[in-house]
Amino acid sequence: MTTQHGPRVARRGRARILLETTAGLALVGLTIAGCAGQGAGGGDDTDADGKIVLDFWNGFTGPDGPALQQVVDDFNASQDNIEVKTNIMPWDTLYQKVLTSVASDGGPDIIAMSASRIPQFADEGLFMPVDDYYENADNDSAALAEAAVEASIYDGQNYGVPVNYAPMMMYYNKDLFTAAGLDPEAPPATWDEFAAMVPQLSKDENGDGKPEQYAIALADHETVPIFPSLLWGTGGGIVSEDGSTSTLGDPETIEALEFWVSLVTEQQASPIGLSGADADKLFQTGKAAIEIVGPWMTTGFDEAGLNYGLAKPFAGPSDDAVLADVVSMGVPSNASEDVKNAAYEFFAFWNSPEGQITWANGSGFPPTRADVADQVTESPYPAIFGAPDVADSARVLMPGIAAGGPILETVFTPALQRALNGEGTVADIFSEASAQVQAELDK
Numbered sequence: 001m002t003t004q005h006g007p008r009v010a011r012r013g014r015a016r017i018l019l020e021t022t023a024g025l026a027l028v029g030l031t032i033a034g035c036a037g038q039g040a041g042g043g044d045d046t047d048a049d050g051k052i053v054l055d056f057w058n059g060f061t062g063p064d065g066p067a068l069q070q071v072v073d074d075f076n077a078s079q080d081n082i083e084v085k086t087n088i089m090p091w092d093t094l095y096q097k098v099l100t101s102v103a104s105d106g107g108p109d110i111i112a113m114s115a116s117r118i119p120q121f122a123d124e125g126l127f128m129p130v131d132d133y134y135e136n137a138d139n140d141s142a143a144l145a146e147a148a149v150e151a152s153i154y155d156g157q158n159y160g161v162p163v164n165y166a167p168m169m170m171y172y173n174k175d176l177f178t179a180a181g182l183d184p185e186a187p188p189a190t191w192d193e194f195a196a197m198v199p200q201l202s203k204d205e206n207g208d209g210k211p212e213q214y215a216i217a218l219a220d221h222e223t224v225p226i227f228p229s230l231l232w233g234t235g236g237g238i239v240s241e242d243g244s245t246s247t248l249g250d251p252e253t254i255e256a257l258e259f260w261v262s263l264v265t266e267q268q269a270s271p272i273g274l275s276g277a278d279a280d281k282l283f284q285t286g287k288a289a290i291e292i293v294g295p296w297m298t299t300g301f302d303e304a305g306l307n308y309g310l311a312k313p314f315a316g317p318s319d320d321a322v323l324a325d326v327v328s329m330g331v332p333s334n335a336s337e338d339v340k341n342a343a344y345e346f347f348a349f350w351n352s353p354e355g356q357i358t359w360a361n362g363s364g365f366p367p368t369r370a371d372v373a374d375q376v377t378e379s380p381y382p383a384i385f386g387a388p389d390v391a392d393s394a395r396v397l398m399p400g401i402a403a404g405g406p407i408l409e410t411v412f413t414p415a416l417q418r419a420l421n422g423e424g425t426v427a428d429i430f431s432e433a434s435a436q437v438q439a440e441l442d443k
Contacts, residue, residue, distance in 0.1 A: 045109070045339055047083065052342040054084045058112035058163075058327075059091035063299035067362025068163075074358060075349045082342045084110070092222055095405070102126045102332045109335060110343050112163050115151035115326040116397055116404050122159045123402035127330045128340070129157040139348045143369040151326040151396050160328025161347040164365045166385050167394040168226065168292050168323045170313045173306060176201065176213065176289040187290070187311045191233060191259065194290075194314050198269045201289040215269045217288035218260075220420060221413050223276025225397050226292050228412060229323035231256045232395065233316015238412060238437060243401040246441060248412070249434030256316065258426045261419050272420045294325050295364035298381045310381075312390050324394035403440040411436045 047053050060068045065088060072084050087108065089097075094113065098121060101107040111127075121127050134141045134149070141149065145165050152160030174184035180200040188194035194215070201215035220227060231237050236253030239246055247253055263269040274282065276293075283291035284304045291297075292313050301308055313322055329350070331343050349355050353375070356367035361378035366386030376382045398404035415433035419426050 045336065051081060051083045052338055054082065054109040054339065054342055054346065055087055055107075056084050056110040056112070056346075057087045057089070057094055057108040059089060059094050060112075060296075061088055061090055062296045063303075064296035064363040064365070067359055070362055071350060071355050071358050074355070075346055078349065079345075082345060084346055098126070099124070102334075107332060109339050110329055110331060110346065112327050112329045115148075115160055115162075115328040116399060116401075118152045118159050118328060118330060119154035119400055119402040120405045121330075122154045122157075126333055127159045128333045128335065129159055130161060130331065130344075131158050133161060133344050133347060134158060136344075139344070140352070143371055144351060145368055145370065147324065147394070147396065148326055148328075148368055151324075151399055152328040152330070154400050154402065160330045161351065162368050163327040163329055163350065164359070164363075165324065165326050165368055166294050166365050167390045168224065168229070168294055168313060168325065169385055169390070170290060170292050170311045171283060171297070171301065171308050172290045172311065173283070173286060173288075173308050175307050176286065180289070184309070187309060188314045189311075190315050191317065195259075195263060195267075198263060198267045202268045204268070211268050212287070214271060214282065214288045215267075216290040216292075217274060217279035217282040218264065218270040218292075219274040219276045219279040220272070220416050221275055223274075223279065224294060224323070224325055225408060226323060227260070227416060228397055228408065229321070229395075230260055230316070232319050232321035234259075235318045238407060239398055239401060239441065243398070244441060246434045246437035248437050249431040252318075254427050254430060257416075257419065257430055261416075261426050264420055265422065273417070292323075295366075295381050295385045298364040298379075310384050312387075312393070320393050321395045322390060322393045324396050326396055401441075403443065407437050407440050411440065 045052055056072070058068065069086060072086055076083050091113070095117065098111065102111070102121070118127065133139055144162060148162035148165035149158070151162070152158055170187060172187045177184040177187070182197060182200060188197055198215045201213070202211045203213040204211040218227065228238055231253050234252045234256040236250055236256050237247050264272060270288070271282070279288070279291055280293065280297055280300070282288040284301060284306065286306070329347060331340055335343070350359070351368055353369070353372045356369055356372050357375050359365060360367040360376040360382040364379050364381035364385070366382040367373060367376060373382065373386065398407070411433050415429050418424060419429050423429070
């Protein structure tokens with residue numbers, strides 16, 4: 001990765017111009033969101049009792065939301081000087097609002113987001129480095145999973161503290177496997193094994209070309225980037241390991257894309273056009289036999305009464321890499337010293353043994369610190385998602401790359417949707433997209 005300070009300052013300047021020209025709109029949006037008067041910049045960050053009030057933006061709208069709220073409530077009850085108020089919204093809404101809200105006086109004080117997106121906003125100068133948090137031994141950061149900590153590093157500085165770290169797992173519906181004549185205790189371990197099962201698991205009973213049941217619910221937009229992570233299975237990917245070169249047009253990448261696009265378009269392994277929420281619903285309603293997703297869905301699938309199993313996702317021909325999801329908390333760059341210190345107190349509580357035991361038991365996520373794993377006894381899922389063989393294969397997508405978010409949103413996802421809709425060959429579409437990725441990296 002070759003990020004120069006000059007371009008970063010220039011982009012920061014453009015961001016400031018955008019903020020000035022949209023100030024009125026941003027203020028309206030923040031008032032509607034109930035955030036006015038509690039911003040990081042110059043607003044009133046204390047309540048009538050003199051507490052510092054921290055507005056915590058996050059996207060935990062799913063079944064893991066109550067567990068997050070419980071840790072927040074426990075923190076608020078643990079002392080008298082700080083109150084954290086959660087402002088929960090869909091992740092895509094949060095990302096859209098961050099640019100105009102973070103630098104305003106009425107913006108959030110803490111923001112949780114995918115660690116892969118933090119470099120984009122750090123590059124704009126909107127987040128402050130938090131290296132001093134890690135340097136304070138009282139925060140016990142040495143106990144945290146190294147990969148979770150490193151996921152938010154950009155340009156030599158760390159801009160986030162982990163909320164969670166979890167590899168994606170393969171959920172499979174045992175009843176659908178049994179009905180298809182497949183062993184419900186033997187999910188596919190490789191791409192080829194899965195491909196062989198597709199004709200038995202995707203069922204078009206009335207022959208109208210629209211299966212009533214699909215082999216897999218594979219989202220192609222507004223989702224955890226499962227599809228991009230499949231490129232690792234052949235040794236491909238979107239960018240090189242150092243983040244300097246596009247690899248989207250490499251033969252290994254094209255091989256993976258052709259395999260999966262063919263399974264979806266020709267074998268009808270999955271519907272086309274699924275969002276992440278659509279994929280969750282398809283699996284939850286028993287209309288898809290497999291979904292690759294994180295531990296946040298265990299509660300929802302349990303409540304739906306599904307008879308499902310969990311396994312490591314099927315391995316590609318040359319790599320068994322598994323996507324790791326990391327969400328980190330950051331502090332806006334214009335936060336006052338009091339707000340920053342208060343946020344640090346919350347970060348330390350979140351990642352404390354008490355906070356992580358509560359979080360893991362309630363959410364199904366493995367704790368961010370291994371030293372409490374044996375104390376997580378109310379949920380079986382943290383041990384499954386934190387299993388050594390899964391953790392050893394876990395990788396974060398495009399860590400430390402400022403253009404990572406735009407590349408996924410404006411290049412990869414549109415190219416994938418064109419390929420799935422038959423608007424050209426995979427090789428042609430992604431060779432063109434590769435040039436676009438390189439242009440983003442070179443900015």
